[in-house]
Amino acid sequence: MPRIAGQVDETKTEAILEAATALFHEKGATASMEEIARRAGVSRQTLYNRFPSKMEIGRALAARRSDAISAPLRTGGDPEAVLTALALGMLDKIIGKDGKGSMRGVAMLSPHAPDVAAAIYEAGPAESLRRLAAWLAVQDRDGRLSVPDPAAAAEMFAGMVLGHGHLRAILGVAHPSFDPEARARETARRFLRAFAG
Structure with missing residues (x-):
């Protein structure tokens, strides 16, 4: 047609x-x-x-990845289930097989095209952090969690999930074997204990 x-x-x-x-x-x-x-x-x-331009392509790729990673934040589910799904998505999209290549690609791009790298960061990782911070602020407002600084807490969560995984991905270093689902669950539980209402 x-x-x-x-x-x-x-x-x-x-x-x-x-x-x-x-x-x-x-x-x-x-x-x-x-x-x-x-x-x-x-x-x-x-x-x-x-x-x-390549900048617009980079933005589109980063935005698509951010949408996929942050999708659990739009479900309105139980905080532990939402954070577990978010962590699992981060592990898959950032340090999974496809994610490793993307991380290296952006790292290779950044010294030669810092404006493109900055656009990719803003449309992707920074946007995901903003969405998580906004979700955490709602949890705080509704009394489910106590999160005085949602932006800082969002960065803490990302760090807990990824550890050095993103660095290994950029450097092409093998990841130690682990169970992504178990790590995602454990990270969500520990994070929720730290910010219990």
């Missing part, structure tokens, strides 16, 4: 984002827009219509 005028073909957008992810992992900032278009199987015009 032909597309309606102005309708965006989402399969092309996904192909662009997948190609960019792979190329940023392989080449860092030296990956060109032309290479991204070629790898995605789209014309340069299609690429530039959707993403005028």
Whole structure:
């Protein structure tokens, strides 16, 4: 069925984002827009219509990851279940097989394109922290937790979940084996004990 005028073909957008992810992992900032278009199987015009620059591609990738990681915060469930699901998502998306390449790709990009790295950080990790801080503020307001500084608590939670995992991912160092579900549950329980209302 032909597309309606102005309708965006989402399969092309996904192909662009997948190609960019792979190329940023392989080449860092030296990956060109032309290479991204070629790898995605789209014309340069299609690429530039959707993403005028590598910065916009980086923002889109980071925002997509942030949305996936922070999805449990939108469920309205029990705090332990929400934080366990959030921790599991962080472990998967940040230090899991696909996440490790993304972390290295951004690290490779940052010295050569600090503006792109800053945009990726703001659209991804910083946005996830803001969402967690907002969720913690609601828990505090409703008396389920006692969180006097939600922004600091959000950073503490991220640190508890990831430990040195994000550093290993950037450096390409093997992770010690662990059970992600057990770690996610344990982290959520310890965090909730620290901020019990």
